[in-house]
Amino acid sequence: MSTQLETSPVSSDTGKVTFLDAMVIGSGVAGLYQLHRLREMGLKVRAYDTASGVGGTWYWNRYPGARFDSQAEIYQYWFSEELYKSWQPTERFPAQPETEEWLNYVADRLDLRKDIQLSTRIVSAHYCEEKGRWNVTTEAGETINTQYLIACCGMLSAPLTDRFPGQSSFRGEIHHTGLWPKEGVNLKGKRVAVIGTGATGIQVIQTIAPQVGSMKVFVRTPQYIIPMRNPKYSKEDWEKWGSRFHELKKRVRETFAGFDYDFDAGPWAEKTPEERRAVLEKLWEDGSLALWLASFPEMFVDEQVSEAVSAFVREKMRERLQSKPELCDLLIPSSADYGFGTHRVPLENKYLEVYLQDNVEAVDCKKAPIEKIVPEGIQTADGKVHEVDIIIMAVGFDAGSGALSRIDIRGRNHRSLKEQWQQEIRTAMGLQIHGYPNLFTTGAPLAPSAALCNMTTCLQQQVDWITGCIDFSRQHGKHTVEATKDFEDSWVQHHDEVAAKTLVVKTDSWYMGSNVDGKPRRLISYIGGAGNYHRRCDEIAAEGYPGFAMA
Template sequence: MSQTAPSDRTGPAPVSSTATASAAELDCDVVIIGAGISGMYQLHRLRGLGLKVVVLEAGTGVGGTWYWNRYPGARFDSESYSYAYSFDQELLDAWDWSEHFAAQPETLRYLNFVADKLDLRRDIRFSARVASAQYDDDTRSWAVTLESGDRYRARFMVTAIGPLSSPTMPRIPGIEEFTGEYFHTGLWPKEPVSFEGKRVAVIGTGATGVQTIQEVAKTAKTLTVFQRRPNWCAPLHNARITAEEQPALKARYPEIFQRCRETFACFLHTPDPRSALEVSDEEREAFWEQRYSEPGFGIWQGNFRDVMIDRTANRMLSDFVAKKIRQRVSDPAVADLLIPKDHGFGTRRVPLETKYYEVYNQPNVRLVDALSTPIERITPTGLETGEEAFEFDMIIYATGFDAITGSFDRIDFRGEGGQSLKERWAGGPKTFLGVMVEGFPNMFMLVGPHTALGNIPRSIEYNVDWVTGLMAHMRDKDITYAATTARAVADWTETVRQAGEGLLSNEVDSWMTGVNRNAGKTERILARYSGSAVAYRERCDAVARAGYREIKLA
């Protein structure tokens, strides 16, 4: 399984890896790490300030998440038209989404279309995986070093590396011994992969596992799913967008993006103001039937206001969805295995599915409970549990990502005085607005820990615009140093803590609470901002309106 992109020397040239930079000898104004949705937009905005920018991308093309995650069934769980860039009307008018929830190939085509329209590639170096980044106290600059040894020096560094971009393999003995085909969903090859007539194993039933299982089951000779912890899933209800629907949809773009600005998590859905406990049994059941039958995240993001904070309300919702699973799965024992017992509906991110549960009614599909009978080792021809030996032609690892901080841990970030970011965050991340870290001047994070997540591109655009505004202020004032303070970080960390109080999701082990056993992370941390995106933007806007006085500028 290849995980390394081929060599590609296109893009801007580096300075010599042995160069010693002074402030006047910088290679560029800004280095951006990553050419996904956030890195592409940040490049576009900084060009508009007249800054010289270099983007370093590990892959051979743009797209980030949608470049790497080519696994079968990968697609949006946000509506396509709420996910697109909103900043350019010409881009909006020129692109037609074919489905309400676009598949990965279409999304990657869209991002390449944007890169072409904005001529972004001339400032991107591909096959450029960053190994380390060191802040130079004397020159107020960053030296960003690639695995190749090449080095770029810049006044500012922007991380556009994403919260879910560090795939993790399970800690199972013998992984390297398997002689068949094997893949991780987050490192899927560009070449087509056929399941036709093959004995396939899928390990993991998170979001990527659910989407993959639906597709593999269509053609595999046999599909064996190894599930440790089931997830609550809800129907996607996807549909094509017809040519007749396109004009009306495009006319609604201002309304769509305004709606995203107003909702709690930037989705088209927002919580119902009623309590699940204040309506009659009949009203509650009818409401949930309606939500379950609608496209998208309505059942999660548009539910009664108290289902994510009140245990009784959440248990009632979980019972409703459990009933749906039992109705859809023929074998009661299999249905029971697919119903989570360790967390309530919506307290972990909800995978959206298309006939996922019906897959387990197929004679070629088997579900194995890897919690009661754990996988003990991978063998050259398959794998073994404590009770049975299996033979496979292919193993697919849908084992997720070292989320939130994992993408930062892969790079050796060193701030003032050579301090390590990984060590600073050993007990969990601490940030100012999710954008800055104490002791790491001139470093800005896009969609970093403690920013508003939700519908990611909407959060990305806001983060990029805020960082661009700060850089414009610094350019206009001839400022070369921006650092957050211990007080600002402590205040924001406390805001993040308070925003998560009472949320049932923060009582559950998941990537949203920083737990990933494959990455050796077993303790929950304050991994994310759980408040509303509206409140997050108000706080960030207040910092800008006050002339960035909360940031140390020099």
């Protein structure tokens, strides 16, 4: 149970001051669990969120077709077997409304709402060295004074909205998928443009195709895809998964990407071409991300293996476009583009078949890039104006670093996190940043949770580590925790050395920050494996948190 919050009124210009032991930014998967853990410690804690409801990414991303691509049985909280068994998913990959409902269920079950303040945008957080505390301000003028500041802002929560000149001139509607209206958008019979064909764009395109009058898809980067297999789950199915709770809980913490599957096929070099093909076929038929994250890890480091796996996927995709072979060059990556798995791999449901419809046109943005938005629609570099009623922007996010960079965060000596990250993005294991005492982060750069992990696995692990670190420092009479410069330097060096061995760093993608103009190039996610990362975190905790100075 949390204690009553202490507030002190000040002038009407600045609103009130709320004094806390700990403050959590965000009420998604990580924020809800972090609030729960800190309350268990008896701390005076409150979570704040810009949204009007809990759920984090599952509150904001309510675009048509939104669903996660981690199986329901492992996209879970692991601290309570009872909680796991009491919720009944309807299918293997539930859609956004069900996931949002599940997170609301968790908030109610744990009685978290009384310590969550919604519809509150955090605009600044300044560290006071003299007091060893953070002064946080909201857009409404409220001040929160807190000892610990835990950022659970999300790794994909800073949408890139102003992408093209002239957007404000458009006479129709423009909607970013990450800011989709709660009331929905009427697409029936409309002329719709979709910009972007990443994981989100694919979900939108395949979902709205039967509704719209016509659709133009602006394609710049073709995607390797995997067909999703999404069976319904019965009560009996879920009871079977529930009986494996402890097995799954242990398993996901040990694997490369926090899923229940891993690279168990054996070395590529030791298999015959027929054996390799059999592995790929089996995982393709599974209809999950297993082909990417549980086939052959050599695809990430060996160009020949990468090309072999990529060719397999290209072959599967071409089979579906036989009636319009001219679409293959536009929708299927070539060997000259990038290798399978070095980009985010989307799951899909008859996505390619959409382009076989008479009312759907794929616009080649490599030949004629989008030049600007005009009142009638979208103008491309060849001078053509594509007239539409609605523009859907599936153009992504400032991933990993964007959510924190959009808050004016200032640490010791008034240093600015935004300015630092404009020069170089660096953290200490994605858990802290040197120069910002008592600021802890989840889903931040240089941790697996920034991109390369089943999010519930890695976010919970980070929350547990942060909670343990705060508890350790308090038990030892310490008031501040800060990653040392030496420790941060060593982690950044290790992170870069591991990344440099892979083909991922040779591919332009949001993994490398390539989608944001001027963003420093660095793989935002640790690629040494979630299991290895978790073991290293456990070792640091067991050794008394070396590398994290406490005072």
